[in-house]
Amino acid sequence: MYDPLVDANPGRAQPHAPSYWADTAGSPVADDGPVRGNEDVEVAIIGAGYTGLSCALHLAREHGVRAVVLEANQTAWGCSGRNGSFARISGGRVPLVALIERYGADTARQYFNEMRQALDTTRGLIRDGNIDCDAQPDGVYKVASKAIHVESLKREMGLYNDLLDYPARFVEAADLQAVHAGAESFGALHMPDGFSMHPLKLAWGVQRMAREAGARVHTGSPVTAWTSSAQGHRLVTPGGVITARKVVVATNGYTSRQLHPALTGRILPVHSQIIVTRPMSAAEKQASLPGADCMFDTRNLLFYYRRLPDDRILFGGRSAVNGRDAENPLHRERLLAALCRKFPALQGIDV
CATH class of the missing domain: 3.50.50.60 (FAD/NAD(P)-binding domain)
Structure with missing residues (x-):
């Protein structure tokens, strides 16, 4: 690699x-x-x-x-x-609360609006060019992978609502099951803007x-x-x-x-790898990702995933530190183990 x-x-x-x-x-x-x-x-x-x-x-x-x-x-x-195939309001790994504390509310608003404009540009390219890239409906979930992450997601929702006037909402764990079943799903922050496509x-x-x-x-x-x-x-x-x-x-x-x-010295690559499962049965789909929205979790080294139009699951996360180690099967095994922790019903699934 x-x-x-x-x-x-x-x-x-x-x-x-x-x-x-x-x-x-x-x-x-x-x-x-x-x-x-x-x-x-x-x-x-x-x-x-x-x-x-x-x-x-x-x-x-x-x-x-x-x-x-x-x-x-x-x-x-x-x-x-x-890549992970998500087009969403995103500009890096600095949390919204840290962005506000570091740069102030006005700069945070400008930054957020610029990210929304970037997403609109992507939408416009697909629309104006009539690009057939399997674009899916909007919807992004930031999923609490641990119960202790729920309160921080609710505070984040408040900042989106009150400071940015953006209609993010918190989805309780019981309601989340309709789109994200399995384990490690203790609730989620839902963003109405953001979609997936064939990159x-x-x-x-x-x-x-x-x-x-x-x-x-x-x-x-x-x-x-x-x-x-x-x-x-x-x-x-x-x-x-x-x-x-x-x-x-x-x-x-x-x-x-x-x-x-x-x-020289200006670029630091960060490696990420993805696995894709075989097509799931109806029962496996219901026990894992009944919804087709973009998903990522609250881990520091987060996982990102979604159900593809052909009922496979795409699942990605951080991997090798450098290209020399990228082909090590250990990284694939770790991703598969993480996928099955989230969705026990997929234990043993081929990827």
Whole structure:
């Protein structure tokens, strides 16, 4: 598994990692293939995940800039194509109460509103591009995995209601069983905004929109050298050199330390892994996740999970510390054990 703290680069034209998403996405949309020859452009974007593709689309739509996107492997090869599939109001791991204490109520409101706008942008992309990405109805539950977490969730609900004027609500344990059965479900904070989708289909849909707007997306085109001068930025790829007036780095947790000196020490990847069960029987579904909403729990190293449209359960959480250990079967076993603790009826289920 590529890890920028371990490996020099992510490779070239590597296939998507084996995953449920890659297996169920269907045929990829067209791209522009590898770079062939040298070219001068106004904006080059490194990375064809959500950030790079959305940037290219909005530059074309709002500024008339036809950007060139350079992707080392395949579109959404990184976490944009293999993630937990949730689009929700989220901006990090700082709890709302800590955000208010640290920065004040006004800043917390602005931050929250910006996160809501980000979610609306995602909704707008799916709507405007008619992207068929299996988007599910809204609904997010933050589930109390221990009884002692209930009161803090109720206090959090109060902050959403009173400070942010947002209609979060607390769901008692008995009522929660209708959507989240099993153990480790002592109540939940419900957020009415947030949905799940097929992440790789979403990325392919945004790529199609970006190319229709005039952007180009070159896959199999890793940036192997980057120098800057008064004439612009010189990006070397195996197929040619792109000279750009401006460069957008959209490589997220996959940013190599060797990409550019200004990026050294700025990225700390956090690994997460996901298992997907076989399709459940009606009885197993009723005893685990009768609802299809987005779920995550109150653990510090949280688990996130949902029932997929084909009645499988997707279950994810933190895993290896670095890429060298990512293939260790211990991480898969730990996720499966955690899944069965939450939902004892699934003991022994294949993943």
